Amino acid sequence: MAWREKTAWITLVAMVLTYGAYFTLVSGVPLSTLTMLELFGAVTVFQVIAVVIVTAVLAALSSDEALAKPDERDRAVARRGASIAYFVLMAGVITVGVVMPFRDAGWRLTNAALFALVLAETVRYLTVVVSYRRGWHG
Amino acid sequence: MGEGRLSNQLRTLRFLAGEMTQAELGAKIGVTRQTIAAIEQGKYSPTLEAAFRIASVLGKRLDEVFQWEG
Numbered sequence: 001m002a003w004r005e006k007t008a009w010i011t012l013v014a015m016v017l018t019y020g021a022y023f024t025l026v027s028g029v030p031l032s033t034l035t036m037l038e039l040f041g042a043v044t045v046f047q048v049i050a051v052v053i054v055t056a057v058l059a060a061l062s063s064d065e066a067l068a069k070p071d072e073r074d075r076a077v078a079r080r081g082a083s084i085a086y087f088v089l090m091a092g093v094i095t096v097g098v099v100m101p102f103r104d105a106g107w108r109l110t111n112a113a114l115f116a117l118v119l120a121e122t123v124r125y126l127t128v129v130v131s132y133r134r135g136w137h138g
Numbered sequence: 139m140g141e142g143r144l145s146n147q148l149r150t151l152r153f154l155a156g157e158m159t160q161a162e163l164g165a166k167i168g169v170t171r172q173t174i175a176a177i178e179q180g181k182y183s184p185t186l187e188a189a190f191r192i193a194s195v196l197g198k199r200l201d202e203v204f205q206w207e208g
Contacts (some may be wrong), residue, residue, distance in 0.1 A: 001172070002170060002172040003170075003175070005172075013204070065170075068170060071168065071169040071170050071173050072169060072173070072185050072188055073169065073170075073172075073173040073184075074170075074173075076182075078208050108162060134181070135176065135179075135180070135181030135182060136181070136182060
């Protein structure tokens with residue numbers, strides 16, 4: 001497995017687990033603004049630390065692979081992921097910034113914006129791992 | 139655009155070139171071992187530049203390494 005595929009898997013799994021837990025909590029039980037803020041901060045810090053630790057362990061085990069620059073296939077796959085995620089992000093921005101303000105406000109808007117960001121990033125990493133697994137001829 | 143796919147003789151030509159490994163070929167043209175493996179399996183079509191580099195390293199013409207099956 002290519003090094004950048006491994007790191008994409010790590011980030012994808014960490015994002016789905018941590019932000020999945022966050023959005024499940026904030027959508028199920030009414031929480032105060034401060035609690036939501038603390039929860040989001042904790043989830044973000046945990047996700048970053050988990051990704052850094054797992055990536056560092058893998059880098060130590062895979063020696064020079066982690067130090068290699070991305071090659072043309074890595075760059076092509078990354079471009080594909082970013083271009084598809086862009087449309088998801090645009091749809092999220094239009095929904096949160098143009099449609100939702102007519103009927104929502106406050107933390108609902110904030111959480112919807114965060115969800116759009118997380119969804120776009122999830123689609124990006126999902127596209128990357130699928131492109132590595134199934135092939136890419138772009 | 140018509141149907142078709144790019145096939146290649148990389149695996150055979152590597153063997154004929156002194157049993158060159160994927161990692162060795164990758165190092166000579168500036169890609170990873172995994173990318174050479176993906177090209178051999180038909181999971182990735184290399185850029186024209188990389189294709190010419192591969193042919194050059196193997197001492198073959200481009201059409202001896204890569205073929206279009208349309």
